[in-house]
Amino acid sequence: MVKKKQVTLSNISEIEEKISSLKLELSNFKGILASKTKSNNTSKKKELKKEIARYLTLKNQLIKNDLKKKVESKV
Secondary structure, rough: OOOOOOOOOOOOOHHHHHHHHHHHHHHHHHHHHHHHOEEEEOHHHHHHHHHHHHHHHHHHHHHHHHHHHHHHHOO
């Protein structure tokens, strides 16, 4: 699980790549759970969702900051 302090990606494209890889991992894990295969880590689904949410929040904050900078530079 990635802690909030460990999220250090500063480029939006890097964050999008990480989000897509996490979503792929989540879908694979959901498939394992749906096939009723025994899983060692049942809380992994919840952890992946939280991690995706952290990266989406970081991405939105970066976008918001970029927009603020553009508006301030125009004024």
